[in-house]
Amino acid sequence: MSDGEGAPGNDGSQFDRLPATADEREVEGRATREEVLDWWAERFGLAPETFANHTFWEKGKGKIWVFADDLPSPQELEGVGMTVLRTRQEHWKPTTTAVRKWGHLATENVIELSPGQATAFAAGHDQELPEWEGDWGYLIATHELAGDQVPIGVGLYLYDELRSVVPKGYQEELPDLGE
Template sequence: GFATSPGITEWQGDSLREELRLALRIWPRQNDTGGFFIAVLEKGTAVSPTTPSDNTAPLDIEREPWLTILCERYGFTPAQFSSYHLFRWSRKRLYLAQQHHLPPSKLNADTIGLHFMNVDGKYPKLTTAAAMIFGHLATRNTIDLEPEQVANYVARHDFKISATQASHCTGTGYIILRYQGFTMGVGVYRAHVGLVESLYPKGWIRENIYT
């Protein structure tokens, strides 16, 4: 089984919240893992909603045309993004954050929220991270992969797909790739040759995953 240690309510002479006794601590020596601490905190119903103050900075909201492009390409619905802000953080990048997120005005944040889309090219591209979060909601321009194709994808190799696999694709362009119900990321589908170009992040490349 997965070995754990109980949570603690005291640390180096300081008292901690009593609820932390229900948390779990995991150590490398127990499971051959990195050490970390897990605690789930639930917000009580009596907590008042956060309201803007002079210490928060407004975001440069820019939902369109990006939301329409996504919905047209992947079959998303606007309602699926209704609780999020889409905003520019640079000329090339569109970011996403929960609407209740209020960035501080007195700190120079490197980034805020999730890098959601690259918008500097001819066609905007969903990031791998965004695809992994929202890809299960897509209803078109998705492809379900076979094991050998997954190996090619994570090695950043191009690969062929069958006409059956491409049945949800509307033509050449960016697609969302899945395997056994899990979103792997994005690629480019070349409809005229039945080829997928892997856009798996270069820093994540894995070779020979089945050997």
């Protein structure tokens, strides 16, 4: 598929492996493996080695998938691995699935919620949290479970408010976690 001017374009019917670096980019606007790894490292402190045995793919415009193996590119499949990131928008957004899988490794932009806050967040409710002193933007929301901080999902923090962006299919009514 081309962009009408002869340059390769994005084909939403197939998965294309992300190029390793910007020098290898053929489709304008497509993220690179290097940019994805840098983003996870800068935003959440995840070491690039976290994804050492994974390949990254784009299907559609900015929906990034991760796969724990390698395949020839392109692939005309319905799914390859799992979605991890939305790009091609002003602010890249991690998926709830990715945060639940790798969020326990994050060291930056993690907001630890009290039991009551975690219950509200998991149910999809926004809440005032002026006490957060970290960055604005997408955060990994966690709560304590059996002594560990467990990722619940992705929140968007703006103007002293934590917005739950947990998809409806992932929202749940947690049992009373107590305070």
